[in-house]
Each structure stands twice: as C-alpha cells, then as structure tokens.
Amino acid sequence: MRKPPLSLRTYLALSRTDPAAVPPAARAPRPAGPLVWAHAANPQTDRALASLCTRIQSQSDGAHVLLTGVASSEHMTDAIPADTPAQAQAFLDHWQPDLCLWSGEALRPALLHCAARADCRLALIGAGDTGWSTPGARWLPDTAPAVLQGFDVIFAQNAAAERDLRRMGVSGDRLRRSGPLAEATLPLDCRPELHEEMSELLSGRPVWTAARIRQPEADLVLNAHRAAARLAHRLLLILVPADPSEAEAFTVAVHRSGLRSAFWGEGDMPDENTQVLMAPGPEELGLWYRLAPVCFLGGSLAPGFGGHDPFEAAALGSAVLYGPNVGQHLGAYSRLVDAGAARIVRDEHSLSGAVSQMIAPDQAAAMAHAGWDVVSAGAEMTDRVVEQALHWLDQAQRR
Template sequence: MTYARGGAASAAPPEPLRRPPGPLVWAHADSARRGRALASLCARLRLQRPEVTVVQSGEIPPQPEATQVALPREQLTDCETFVTQVKPDVLLWASQSLRPALLHAAAGQGCTIIGLDAADAAWPTAAPRWLPDPASGALSLFSHVFTQGNAASRRLRRMGVTGPILHDAAPLLDTAPPLDCPDRLHEELAATLTGRPVWLAAHLRAEEIGDVLAAHRHAVRLAHRLLLIAVPASPRDEALISRAVRASQMRVCDWENGDLPDEYTQILLAASPDELGLWYRLAPLAFLGGSLAPGYGGQDPFEAASLGAAILYGPNVGKYLDAYSLLVEAGAARIVRDADSLGTAVSHLVAPDQAASMAHAGWDVISSRAALVDEVLALAGEALDARRSA
C-alpha cells in the first residue's frame, strides 16, 4: 500500500496542521470541475452543520471557512503522520487518481471514506509498474462510492467493488441554490406580462448587444408582442448597452429608473444581475452572455436551468464547458454562433411548448444532481454522528 502508480506525489511533507476540536471533514478533488462541485457541497454541509471544520486539498478553490492543505508523499509513514495530524472523521474523495497509502492511513484511523464522481476510466496509482496494481485494494477501503452512471459501476464491479457501497449516480455538479426574488413583485410582473412571449439576455457583454438587438428585431417580425429583458454583466457593460438600446429605435422600459413595462414595451433594460432571480422566472428562454464575445468564458448555465429557463449560448464557454455539454446532451441548451442563428433560435423556441420541453430537460439534470448531494450529505452526517457517539 506504500506506492501509487502513475504520477509523483508531493516532494516534501506538508506543514503540520493544528486541528481544531470538533468534527472534521476532509475534501479532495483532482480537477477544477470536481473542485467547484465539492466546494458547493461542503458549503451546504457547513450550513447544515456549522460546527464542522472543512479541510480541503487538490483542485478545490479556496473557501473562506475551509483550510487548504497539501498532501504528503505517498509513503506510509508520511501518510500516517498527516492523517494523525488532521484526524478526519469523513473523507470526500472526488478523484480518479488513488493514493493507496494515504487512503489506508485514513481508514486505519476510523475515517469514513466516500468516493464521488467515479468515472468509467482507469484508476491510476503511483506504484512501480512491476508491482501488482493496488487500485482494487484501495477501493475496498471506501465506505461508499458514487459513480457517474451504469458504465462506471460495471467497471467497479469488475474490480471487486460490489454490494450496497456502490451507488449508480450521475456526474457531480456545482449547483448553487436557486437565485431568490420577491414573490409579490414576481406575481405583479407575471400578471402584467400575461400572454406576451418573453426572452432574456443575461450577463450581457457590451460586445454582444449588437447581435442581441439584431436577433430581437428578427424575432419580433414573427412575434410582434415579443419582449426582450436585457441584463448587463457589469456597470461598464451597462453604460454601453444602455446607449445602444436607446439608439435602437425600440420602445424601452428603464427598470432602474422605476419604469414598468406596458403593452408596447419591446425591451426592458435592467441595470445589473442583482435581480436575475426575478428575470429567470419571468422568461422561459434565456441567452447567457459572455459566450458570443471571446475572452469571458461564459456563465454558469445551472443558474438559469435551476429556475426553469431554456438556454441559448455562444461558442466561447470554456470556463463551463462540461456543464454546457451536459445540458446540451440532455436537450436543455442550444448553441448559437451569431445574430442570425440567435434570432432564428429565439423565433423557434419562444413558443411555450418548445421552451417548456428544454426547461423540463434542464430541471431533470438539476434535480437528479440535487438528490445526489442530499444523499451524500445524509451519509456524511450519519458518519459524523456515529463518530461523536462512539
């Protein structure tokens, strides 16, 4: 168990950690996507159990109430020293790469190890290639393993991971709680807009407003009562977008100045993303900005999908490519490349039945992942309670 096959571990032992009293959860991820998802999961855990200390390692982004640690070398004595210092009650392991010595040390201290996001892929370790592969032995130390689906589960069964510890699940996602909005304001605006088709351009960049306005003009030819809600991404974008909207010769409602939309309003201009929880609920179709213009990397599409919006987006979504790919595969999102394709997509999808089908697919993705997080949190809570009462 001393070695791992594949890559080198840390070159030197990490600095000693002063463990605080009380329950402690250690989270580890091997990629940015898994790291973001695990950070969200741990944030929810802290909301439910504020007494829990979170220690994180690997590719998890820094969190204000979590301690970042470096992993020790994959030598049994170093790993045992590390685990003795940290004394984790629960380890959330979102990594395809295994550290047999480290996992063995954690299990030896009575830590409950929960594997997350197991893929249908090899399980690399760092053992010399002339030694037997220790992956199966390392996986046997897990109390639970949640896979990305049936194919990943079949692979693990062939490796000897069977029984109730194996959970057919789905990819782990970074899904924050849905954005809020005032119920009364939503009811009033929904009543005002009854019967009108509405689409939203959220997190809009100034470089994209020309394409969005051209797309709106195209769609209005087929849906004369169509309303566009434009939400700039930043104050700089707001100033430039406001200027372009006012020069468009369309009827504009300036939300920030207290205007309310009427039967003749063609564009509602909001000042910032602060009220996106309201706009997502009112617009069944949303174009997510920062995606047609290069250099921004797109916006988190789960923000819109969690509130029932069908999603349109441009080709520049490198920061959230996995999330968009998942929604496209489910039928909840569609890519557009310019003003013409955006206008065509809006004209087609603004029909209630078309947008509803995509929104339902997006909600299925979000709800299945929410159920996964709930199950993991419940298992972690049970393990923490059992350690406390032991």
C-alpha cells in the same frame, strides 16, 4: 485491520522509495474540532465539491473543511501529498480528518489505504463507469479493486457504474445509486405577486432573457434581438446587465438601438409595443428566468469573463444559450449540452437564429425539462452525500 491484498502490498512496498516524491511545503495549523477532507480529481468537479462542503459546514456545528485538488477562497486547502506511505501518513497525522469525500476515478492507493487505517471514514462520490486510474508502473497488478475495498460508501452515478463496482468486489451494502457530482444551485427567489402580475401582463408574448450581460456584449445582444423580432414581431427581450454600475452604459446602448424600450429601474412596465425591457442589474433574475422560457447567459461571448453558472437558469425552467468563453463553468455547461438543455452560439447571427428556433413553446419546454432533470440529479447527489457526512460527523463528535 486485515492484511491488504497482494497488489496493494506490492504497491506500498515499491512506493516507499519513490525518487520522484517531493517533500511537502509547510502546512497551516489544524483547527480544533471535526474536520472534513474533500478531494477533487479534476477542475470540472472542484466548484461542485467546494459548494457541497460549504453546505456540510453550514449544517454541522463547528466543523472545518480541508480541500485538496481545489483552489478555494472559502475553505482551507492543501496540496495532495506524493503517494508514498511516509508522505501520506504525515498528511494524515497533521490534519487528522474525521472523514474524506473523494471524487473522481483517479485513486491514490497509499493515501487512501493509510486513511482507512487511521479510522477516517471514506466516501467515494460520483463514481462513473469510465475506469479507474492509479499511479505506479503498468506491470504492477491493478490496485484499484483493493483500494475500492477501503471505502465505507461509494456513490455510483448510474447502473453501469454500479455493475462495474460489484464486479470489482465492492459489496452491495456499500453502494448507493445517485447522479453525478454537480454544483447544487438554490433557486433564485422572486415575489409571487410580482410574478403573477408580470405573467398576466406578458401573457401570449414570446419572451427571452439576456442575463448577466457584459458591456462588450450589449450591442451584439440588441442586434440579435432586432433580427429575431423580424420573425416574431411581438418578441420581448429582458436585458439584464451583470454589473449594475454599467447600467448607464446599457441605457445608452438601448437608446442607440432604436428599439422601443422600457426601463425597470425607472418604474416602467412593458406594454404591447415594448421590444426591450431593461433591468438595472441581476437582483431580480429569479423573476426574469421564471418569465422567459429561453435565456442567453452573458460573459460568454466576450472573452475574459469566464461565463456564469447555468444552473441558476436551468433550475427555474429556462432553456440556456451561451457563448464559447465559459471556462469557469465548463463542466456544468457540458452536462446541460449532453442532456439537450443548452446550446452554444458564437456571434449575433447564431444567437438570433437560436432564439428564433427555441422560442417555439415545444422546443423551449423540451430543453427546460431536460435542464431540470440535470439540476435535480445534482441536487439528489448533494442531498445524499451531505446526509452521510453529517451522520459521520455526529458519530465523531460523540467519540
């Protein structure tokens, strides 16, 4: 390997005696076989990266996954080492990764330089145009251009990011244009014949779904529906509890509301007079999302639940409403909001108002289209990264 640029050599020399570097804790044994190392730069990308790695593992015979910067119950995890040559090399000597998927703009010069020297294939995914950050004193020369030269492939989010990377010396043959890193969601299934039957039955009626609702949110949703139905008297709510064990409590709440109701779990079908159709649980959400152009996702108004993945609704053409408590999926909601595909509500009054506005066919269609663009962009990124990773794993197994 050719001598690294002066900026990187200076950084490596100064970082050898970093007094702040803490020795790593004991590491788990490395499993036999090919190993994919993936690093998440921030909490907004960790779920997406873990999901992407799960897909790689499912399509590669015997591959293992190591995640850094990520809390995961599915894969091995380790703390990212202090960015000194010694600790970086110890990390790489232990894990011996065949490839690394690095996300975000926060670079680790010593670690990534050592990985490139160790014949670990490097891919930078979701590269944006917000600038690069590296540790080290401000008076040091910028090491980012030198570090970026070590990546075999860089997936740029957009044209602006690609232009910035070219200006920093990254050759065009190593650049791939793709969308941002996002959690890919497989569309929920439903029976085609049932979808056709229900579509005919509800033809012409405005429909919205309240999906994965938690028990403290049930009365709030029913009150919002009652208010919205004053402006659209044929409006139908499909109410879906998050937990089937709470279905009985939801049934009590529906009866207490006085709204004319049908209960899917008891074999009921809605008629022209039905105001609420209650499902016993989320098993058939693939059907309800396809039928309703607007959905409210629960676990988001009541605190303590963290919300639910909004891409499962957006992938099936439903515009998304949600409350403020979505910390577990904040990145996904933010992307949908930025695209105009989701809208936040804060109480039953704002929920009823949003339903009344968004149930208009042109409004719901515009938001649903925007949501689909976001979901498909994330799927494109995932497909391209998975393809590249599998190619490298195949090469590693042949060595």
